[in-house]
Amino acid sequence: MEKTNVAIVGMGTVGSGVARLLLDHGDRTSRHAGRTLWLKKAVVRDLAKPRDVELPDGVVTDSIADVINDPEIAVVAQLIGGLEPARTIMLDLMEAGKDIVTANKALLAQHGPELFTRARELGRTIAFEASVAGGIPIIANISQCLSANQILSLEGILNGTSNFIVSQMDEKGASYDDVLKKAQDLGYAEADPTMDVDGTDAAQKLAILAHLAFGATVDWSDIPREGIDGLSSLDLAYSRKLGYRIKLLAVANLAEDGLELSVGPTLVKCGTPLAEVRDAFNAIRVIGDAVGPVFYHGLGAGQMPTASAVTADIIDTAVGRTRLTFETLEYFSVDQPPRVKLRDVDTLQGRYYFRLTVANHPGTLAAITKALAEDSISIASVIQHEPENADVEGQDAADETVPLVVMTHAASEGAARSATEKIESLPCVTGPVVRLRVKQ
Numbered sequence: 001m002e003k004t005n006v007a008i009v010g011m012g013t014v015g016s017g018v019a020r021l022l023l024d025h026g027d028r029t030s031r032h033a034g035r036t037l038w039l040k041k042a043v044v045r046d047l048a049k050p051r052d053v054e055l056p057d058g059v060v061t062d063s064i065a066d067v068i069n070d071p072e073i074a075v076v077a078q079l080i081g082g083l084e085p086a087r088t089i090m091l092d093l094m095e096a097g098k099d100i101v102t103a104n105k106a107l108l109a110q111h112g113p114e115l116f117t118r119a120r121e122l123g124r125t126i127a128f129e130a131s132v133a134g135g136i137p138i139i140a141n142i143s144q145c146l147s148a149n150q151i152l153s154l155e156g157i158l159n160g161t162s163n164f165i166v167s168q169m170d171e172k173g174a175s176y177d178d179v180l181k182k183a184q185d186l187g188y189a190e191a192d193p194t195m196d197v198d199g200t201d202a203a204q205k206l207a208i209l210a211h212l213a214f215g216a217t218v219d220w221s222d223i224p225r226e227g228i229d230g231l232s233s234l235d236l237a238y239s240r241k242l243g244y245r246i247k248l249l250a251v252a253n254l255a256e257d258g259l260e261l262s263v264g265p266t267l268v269k270c271g272t273p274l275a276e277v278r279d280a281f282n283a284i285r286v287i288g289d290a291v292g293p294v295f296y297h298g299l300g301a302g303q304m305p306t307a308s309a310v311t312a313d314i315i316d317t318a319v320g321r322t323r324l325t326f327e328t329l330e331y332f333s334v335d336q337p338p339r340v341k342l343r344d345v346d347t348l349q350g351r352y353y354f355r356l357t358v359a360n361h362p363g364t365l366a367a368i369t370k371a372l373a374e375d376s377i378s379i380a381s382v383i384q385h386e387p388e389n390a391d392v393e394g395q396d397a398a399d400e401t402v403p404l405v406v407m408t409h410a411a412s413e414g415a416a417r418s419a420t421e422k423i424e425s426l427p428c429v430t431g432p433v434v435r436l437r438v439k440q
Helices: 013-024 024-034 086-095 104-120 138-145 160-172 178-186 202-215 233-241 303-319 321-326 364-374 411-423
Strands: 003-009 037-041 073-078 099-102 151-157 244-255 258-267 281-288 292-299 349-359 377-386 403-406 429-438
Touching: 003 013, 003 303, 013 024, 013 037, 013 303, 024 037, 024 303, 073 086, 073 303, 086 099, 086 104, 099 104, 099 303, 104 202, 138 202, 138 281, 138 292, 138 321, 151 202, 160 178, 160 233, 160 244, 160 281, 202 244, 202 258, 233 244, 233 349, 233 403, 292 349, 303 321, 349 364, 349 411, 364 377, 364 403, 364 411, 411 429
Parallel strands: 003 037, 003 073, 073 099, 258 429
Antiparallel strands: 151 244, 151 281, 244 258, 281 292, 349 403, 349 429, 377 403
16 A cells, blocks of 8 residues: 655644544555655654653654755645744745645634745645544535535634633533633643634634635734633623623625624524534534535544544545635636625614613613614614612612613614714713624
């Protein structure tokens, strides 16, 4: 059987999982590849660091030059995170004639056009299934299986850490800080979880999907985004009363005037597939003009789900399938103009959930209704409970503040933002207004 020599650069959690699949299940990978996939080198930062996979003698090295200068190594799984030195290493590997497999979504979201253009110039390929949604094969489905379609919509839960935290807060009634610590103890969240919980990770993944599905050239940092780090258990509770669950939703919708992109906590109707995605799972709903709606669900992170996607890319690269797909992705070129423009955020239409803390006295609701009406926003429903001391003798409930929840009919983002500013300026409203989008 023919042999393809493989190297892994970065032996962290995912790299160790890939090594285990190549070493312990070589019969399986060889059967699918039609050739032996031979792990020849694994580049690490610290040779003395213990690892959870036993590597053969001579495989481990701390020198990237051992891979770059070895002409027998054809495929490299580049599994270093961050932007640098990951970008430079990838360019050096491609200059040396290596095809690349990567799981680094931040690198592709930031430098994708440059890397893909250079890969084409050198006759090399980059496979990146593991960069979005872990073990869910969304990249292959969009670029291959759904290639006869114009994708019309992508809606997804793309960050397992955030979904785990929100699910635990919702189902267990736990505080954000307690669930975050649990997520870190379980290995779902990093010591610094900022990129997961502030929406950055989901926005980077959405930027990659927007490239593939729509030919959009967008800097992930330009995608409107909001994380779950400010999410209150009050909003989770009120959402349930209204028949919704809150999810950190990444959205891409194609319209005649351009592409809508956003990431943020969103109320999703209970009983629908996205609302029922729990814990560290990811899910993506895709609508194509020919196929209609399709739904993908699975573990979006973790050692072996991500290693599964990386190893599948290694197999596809070794047998030539990656090259066939890669050569069709012309709109990743820095010289290729974007095929779609981004929509003006202020014009985007949607329903909204407002939660306010208001004074419990006459005229409060009228003032809020007036502020909404000035921006042509109509109210669909209202929830306001009595103050806790409403029945206590001698207590004046009119001096209390109470939460008020308003669900609106469809309105533009610009109108909703303007109304929020007006409501926050009212003397009967205390503190900031919580405003979340509602999935239609």
